[in-house]
Amino acid sequence: MGAGHSHVPGDSSLGPAPHRVRVVVALVVGPLVLATLVGLWVLWPTGDLEITTPGADVQRGTAKVEALVPCARDSDGCRAAEVELLSGPGAPGTDRAILPYGPGAPQVEVGDRIIVSYVGDSPDGERYAFQDFDRGPPLLTLTVLFAVGVLLLSRWRGIGSLVSLAATLVLIAVFTLPAIMAGSSPLLVAIVTASASMVVTLYLSHGFTVRTTVAMLGTLVSLVLIGGIGWVFTTVVRFTGQVDEGSQYIATIAAQVDLRGLLLAGLVIGALGVLDDVTVTQTWAVWELADVDPEATARGLFVRAMRIGRSHVASTVNTLVLAYVGATLPLMLVFSALQLPFGIAVSQEVVAQEVVRGLVGGLGIIAAVPVTTAVAALVAGVLVRERGAAQRAPSHRA
Incomplete structure (x- = not known):
C-alpha cells in the first residue's frame, strides 16, 4: 500500500490518524464511556415498582x-x-x-x-x-417501509443506523423510563441515556473513526450546554411540569417523579437527534474540504466549513422550532378562539414549555456548529500535514 494512501475506513484519503491524535481521542472517549457505564450501573432501576391506582391492574x-x-x-x-x-x-x-x-x-x-x-x-x-x-399492523408496515428506505439509500451503513436506533429504543424502554419512575433524577438519567445512545449511534452508523469521535465531542458539548441553559430557564420561568393529562396522572400515581426534571430530560433527549445531524454534517464537511485541498490549514478549513454551517443552522433551527410549534397548534387554536392576547397565550405553561424547548435546542445547535467545526478543523489540519509529509518522503529518499 503506497505512502499516503492507507487510511482508516470512513476517514476519506487523509490517511491514518497520527499516534498522538489517537492517544488524545482515547483519553477523551475512554473516560466518557467509563462515566456512561458507571451512570448506567448507579442509576439502573432495581426491582418492580408497585403502583396502586384505578386502572393499573386492568388486563388488556x-x-x-x-x-x-x-x-x-x-x-x-x-x-x-x-x-x-x-x-x-x-x-x-x-x-x-x-x-x-x-x-x-x-x-x-x-x-x-x-x-x-x-x-x-x-x-x-x-x-x-x-x-x-x-394500530399495530399499519405501524409495523410503516416501520418496514422506513427500514427498507434506509437500507436502499444507505446500504450497509444503513444496517448500523437501524441497529443503533433499535438499541436506543431498547435503552429507553429498559433503563430510562423505569429509572425515572423509580425516582432517579430525570436530568441525570437523560444525560446517561443520551451519552450511551450517542456512543452507540455514532459509532455504529459512521464507524470507529477519528471524525466520528470529533462529531461525538461536538454533540457532547452541545448537550451539556442545552442541559445547563434548560435548567436555568425551567427554574426562572417557574415551570411545574403538570400541564397535560399524562404529567398529572404521573403526579398522582408516582409522586417520586420530578416533573420539572422530566421536562428537562425530554429536552435533552429530544435535542440529541438534531445535534447528531448537525455535528456529523459539519465534521464530514471539514473532512471533504481537507481531502480536496492538500495545502489546507486548520484556519482555512474552519472558515470554509463555517459557511456551510451557517446555512445548516438556519434551516435546522427553523425545522426544530416549527416542530415544537406544530406540537402546540391545537392548543394555539383554542387560545385564538378565546381571543387571548399573544403575550398571554405564549405565557401559558403548556405553550411556554415548547417555546423553551425550541429556543434552548436552537442555542444548542448554534453552539454545536462552531465547536464541532473548530475541533474537526484542528484534527483535519494535522492529518493534512501528515499526508503531505508522507507524499514528500519518497522524493527526499531519492
Missing part, C-alpha cells in the same frame, strides 16, 4: 370485530360487538365487547382490529370493553 388484549350486535344493557345508544379475541385474557376465543357511544365516539366497523380491556364477569354477559383501535 387485542380483538377483531366480527359483527355489530345490540347492547344487552338498558341504555340509549349503547352498542356492542361480537369479537374474536386475538391476545390477552380469554384468547383465543370469541366474546362480546361494549363499544363507545354518544357524540364524538369513534366509529367501529366489522373487520376492525381493536384493543379491549377485560372488565370481568357482568350480569349482561359483556366482559370486555373497547379501549382503542389496534
Whole structure:
C-alpha cells in the first residue's frame, strides 16, 4: 500500500490518524464511556415498582370485530360487538365487547382490529370493553417501509443506523423510563441515556473513526450546554411540569417523579437527534474540504466549513422550532378562539414549555456548529500535514 494512501475506513484519503491524535481521542472517549457505564450501573432501576391506582391492574388484549350486535344493557345508544379475541385474557376465543357511544365516539366497523380491556364477569354477559383501535399492523408496515428506505439509500451503513436506533429504543424502554419512575433524577438519567445512545449511534452508523469521535465531542458539548441553559430557564420561568393529562396522572400515581426534571430530560433527549445531524454534517464537511485541498490549514478549513454551517443552522433551527410549534397548534387554536392576547397565550405553561424547548435546542445547535467545526478543523489540519509529509518522503529518499 503506497505512502499516503492507507487510511482508516470512513476517514476519506487523509490517511491514518497520527499516534498522538489517537492517544488524545482515547483519553477523551475512554473516560466518557467509563462515566456512561458507571451512570448506567448507579442509576439502573432495581426491582418492580408497585403502583396502586384505578386502572393499573386492568388486563388488556387485542380483538377483531366480527359483527355489530345490540347492547344487552338498558341504555340509549349503547352498542356492542361480537369479537374474536386475538391476545390477552380469554384468547383465543370469541366474546362480546361494549363499544363507545354518544357524540364524538369513534366509529367501529366489522373487520376492525381493536384493543379491549377485560372488565370481568357482568350480569349482561359483556366482559370486555373497547379501549382503542389496534394500530399495530399499519405501524409495523410503516416501520418496514422506513427500514427498507434506509437500507436502499444507505446500504450497509444503513444496517448500523437501524441497529443503533433499535438499541436506543431498547435503552429507553429498559433503563430510562423505569429509572425515572423509580425516582432517579430525570436530568441525570437523560444525560446517561443520551451519552450511551450517542456512543452507540455514532459509532455504529459512521464507524470507529477519528471524525466520528470529533462529531461525538461536538454533540457532547452541545448537550451539556442545552442541559445547563434548560435548567436555568425551567427554574426562572417557574415551570411545574403538570400541564397535560399524562404529567398529572404521573403526579398522582408516582409522586417520586420530578416533573420539572422530566421536562428537562425530554429536552435533552429530544435535542440529541438534531445535534447528531448537525455535528456529523459539519465534521464530514471539514473532512471533504481537507481531502480536496492538500495545502489546507486548520484556519482555512474552519472558515470554509463555517459557511456551510451557517446555512445548516438556519434551516435546522427553523425545522426544530416549527416542530415544537406544530406540537402546540391545537392548543394555539383554542387560545385564538378565546381571543387571548399573544403575550398571554405564549405565557401559558403548556405553550411556554415548547417555546423553551425550541429556543434552548436552537442555542444548542448554534453552539454545536462552531465547536464541532473548530475541533474537526484542528484534527483535519494535522492529518493534512501528515499526508503531505508522507507524499514528500519518497522524493527526499531519492
